[in-house]
Amino acid sequence: MxxxxxxxxxxxVEGVASNWVLVRDGHDLTLIDAxxxxxxxxxxxxxxxxxxxxEDVRGVLITHAHIDHVGAIPALLRRHTVPTFAGERELPMLVGERHEQATTWDVVSRCxxxxxxxWAVTIARAGAQTHVSVPETQALQSDSALDLPGAPRSVPCPGHTSGHTAYMLPDAGVVVTGDALITGHPIVARTGPQLLPAFFGHDSAQAFASLDALAELDVDTVLPGHGPIWRGSLRSAVDEARS
Ligand SMILES: [Zn+2]
Incomplete structure (x- = not known):
């Protein structure tokens, strides 16, 4: 880490094979993904x-319901109970009613x-085969600022999953993009702003279109779900991802 x-x-924070984000406001923290x-x-x-x-964490925001982003949340909530939030269309996946995730076969067939x-060995050790649910998660309301440290704003960007959501931190000039826009991944040689390989995603055409919502944001730092911090205009990040 x-x-x-x-x-x-x-x-x-760079974990074994995915990132999470900590946002501080005085004594309090928001955690985005886990x-x-x-x-x-x-x-x-x-x-x-x-x-x-x-105990300083006031709330957990979820970009999407995949195991590499929500995996540690149940264990966290057992130690410290806080509200969790996600896009409304992610909720069926967070209760285990629906799945939009690459299957074991998708991975094994590419080994x-x-x-x-x-990478497959790394994620198997990290618990990739575990079934995790976070049934207490609340649906995000509209795009107004959340009452959490950093005053995050949700930015819907469906495609990778149906309810995938990015979070903008207006004062910090940062957007946390989850898997809607990444900057590197162990299974691809390319670096810089990019989309994940299509087999990971639910609807690649929609993921491509959702980049428009990110391109308009007036921030200069991207914190992705995979890959390093990227600095520059969101318009140029999106142009690079589309190229
Ligand atoms: Zn991911």
Missing amino acids: KVRRATTDVFL GYPKDIEDVVASVEQIGHRI WRPRVAR
């Missing part, structure tokens, strides 16, 4: 590394590629 400072009060199930100790350690305790094989 590595904690990267994006701005004074916003941190991107890695794989076995990332729980790293989630706690990342909070401590920036000088806080897990002839060394990059995929190495």
Whole structure:
């Protein structure tokens, strides 16, 4: 786990195979996503590394219901009960009624590629096969600012999943893009702003179209679900992802 400072009060944490974000406002924190199930100790350690305790987390925002982003949330809630929020169309996946995730076969059938094989071993160790639900999650309301540290605003960007949501932190000039826009992934050689390989996503045409919502945001820092921090205009990030 590595904690990267994006701005004074916003941190991107790189877990074993996905990222999460900590947003600070005084004593309080917002957590956005939470890695794989076995990332729980790293989630706690990342909070401590920036000088806080897990009890300082006031709420958890979910970009989407995939195991690499919600995996550690149930264990976190057992230690410290806080509200969790996600896009309304993610809720059926968070109660386990519906799935929009690459299957084991999607991964195994690509394991002839060394990059995929190495990554598959890493995520299996991280608990990728676990079924996780977060049934208490509340649906995000419209696009008004949430009453959480950093005053995050939700930005719907469906495609990777039906209710995928990015979160804009207006004061910090940051957008947390989840898997709607990433900047690198262990299974691809390309670096820089990009979309995930299509087999991960639910609707790639919609994911491509959703980049418009991100391109309009007046921020200069991207914190993705996979890959490093990226700085520059969102318009140029989106143009690069589409190229
Ligand atoms: Zn992901």
